[in-house]
Amino acid sequence: MSKTRNTDNQFAFDLDGAIDAVKTPPTSPSKDTRLALDQTENVLELLDSWQQAGWIRPLDVRFARVIQDLSEEQGEAPQPLVLLLAALTSHQVGRGHVCVDLADLIADANSTLSLPTEEQENADSNLNGPEEVLARVSTEQCLDALGMALAVSDGSHTTPLVLSGTRLYLRRFWRYEQKIAAGILQRLAQPSTLTDPSSLAAKTLSNALNVLFKPQGSAGYSVDYQKLACALAARNRFAVITGGPGTGKTTTVVNLLAALQSVAGESAEREGRKYRIRLAAPTGKAAARLNESIGGAVSRLPLAQLPGQVSLADIPTKVTTLHRLLGSRPDTRKFRHNRDNPLLVDILVIDEASMVDLDMMASVFDALPANAQLILLGDKDQLASVDAGAVLGELCQRAPDGHYLPETVQWLKAITGTDIPASLQNSEGQPLDQAVAMLRKSYRFAEGSGIRQLAEAVNTNTLNDSMLQQARSAGFEDVVWLNGGTNKPSLEDAQVLICRHAVSGSPEAFHNNGEGRIDGNSQPLPPPVGYRHYLSLMQDHCLDSNSTTAKWDELARSVLQAFSDFQVLCALRRGPWGVEGLNELIADHLLKQRLIPRAEGWYAGRPVLITGNDYNLGLMNGDVGITFSLPWGTDDQNNDAQPQPVLRVAFPSSDGSGDIRWISPSRLQQLETVYAMTVHKSQGSEFNHTCLVLPDRLSPVLTRELVYTGITRARNWFSLITGDASVFSESVEQRVVRASGLASVLSR
């Protein structure tokens, strides 16, 4: 269809069906059926009413109005259906989708848009929902209307909306997707000296991998997936290594970097120059965690046995946040490093890549030199990023089945000596498949670990009665479903349970009272704890105004460490089962137990979560601090007065140095108390003991990915409290599917 300026009349034919449909809605005859797609005013009125009902954001309506204005400026009569689709596309981006697939929208508007949300569904509303408004509009009608609108293009010229097949994008997000796809494809197409197994580089790689990975003995895991992952990632300028908790992503990447430096050290072309490597993570918390684990892994490297004279200095151990790496600037989304000012780096490793949204990933590709290697690490099954996109999940969609081409299989055999299982081979595998590796064995959790079994069962949707029964009866040594025996506890009973558990961690509820376990290093594992653990440490210290800053720093470090031994996680924000309700409930209870001096405002012991990046203070979204009362402050109003205690919040420094930053509460802008944290916010963190609280009814937020992420935040102990026992299994049935075109662009 050619693009011409249109009048409403030209649309009459296309939209007849839609207008008709809205005049006689099939499902809700009592509603006002005049709101229709025949007039621009009607659609704008409808959008306004959806906004007033809280179904869509003011931003979504404004976007539709911008499209209207642009159309009018260009002498085009704004098309009602286009305005509606524009607002819905904007709404979907707000929900984390990259685009709207019109075919999905038309097939099932309700579940595609989640409008009205479950909470709003029960409200007494006379409104026509999208399902009713779009009933009998076909995908073709949408495509025709968009095809004729001047505000829409295929991306080849600048328009606010881009249509690609049946996917409708806001231009910005289409551009991000294109940039990422181009960055990946151009890297996958770059030739590598490692491709020829007889080359010096390939032989060095093979030798290095044989030093780094000793032959595996245990039956059933004779394939060393870590070694395969290293080989695949070494060969490609773009690679992804995915795996569940404790599958050795960090260990693998350290070995990979050592192997690559070996290759560089032996390379005549590089004259022995080693690669410039940077390590980054999306949040300060994730960066700090990698910082902690990577140092140990690097120190265990058998460097002396590696070819190429690799030294400790060649393997970085400092992890930075992506924002810092790219050079974020206050008040702008643009980074200091970009295409015109690329990063000075040969290899960039990004950990916890599931948390990286489309916007940030596009910025990474923008700032990366064209021949720099990018390696993404992460757990593909975790929740997707908070903002739009599910980049890692999409890139790893095919990872479980490998899809390795015959030439990849032969190359892997030559380099690693490993026979790739037939189930992972595919003569029609795609280029991206050849650069994605999945780690399949957990080294952190023992075979019998309940955390591991529960996480796997949730992930594969194979939860069964016997497993649930085992959790209820403390049959696992590390998992307990505290009120699993009650199908529908009263809110009061559940609240009492949550409070008690939050204080003590309920060791008595675990198998053998949580006694007698040993950790991976054969050391005794202390029983699970609750918040009393860190609060007692704070109360029992004997520091005073004569104590040095170093002593206070040391105390803050141990209190912060103790705080990370327990965390209540929940799915929702509002209501008694959400962070807001639970934070209040737990704080009140801790006050009653005299563990904190007050339950509101600022007080010693208050744990806080930073909820927005503050570049001036060097604090990042996700950073956790604990409030202390320090004895050496002075009254700001009266300099001659005796020193008064002052409140300061202790944050661990994000550079992994172990330093403590003491910040005055008045300087902190965006934060919340964090006795309870949403599972979303907990991504990238890990706690010795995690308690997951699920509400008394299902909502769209409760998904398999959320439950899996919640369980896998637990290192040693996991407890579950439910408002309704069935919500646990029912949540696992629901999936997060984000609309996006990245996988499809990459598979072309």
Ligand SMILES: Nc1ncnc2c1ncn2[C@@H]1O[C@H](COP(=O)(O)OP(=O)(O)OP(=O)(O)O)[C@@H](O)[C@H]1O
């Ligand atoms: N091949 C291996 N053989 C024995 N132990 C291993 C192996 N790989 C990893 N480990 C051990 O398993 C534990 C988890 O490894 P690692 O931290 O590398 O996993 P990860 O996937 O990065 O974990 P996370 O889930 O925290 O991201 C560590 O104690 C590590 O030393």
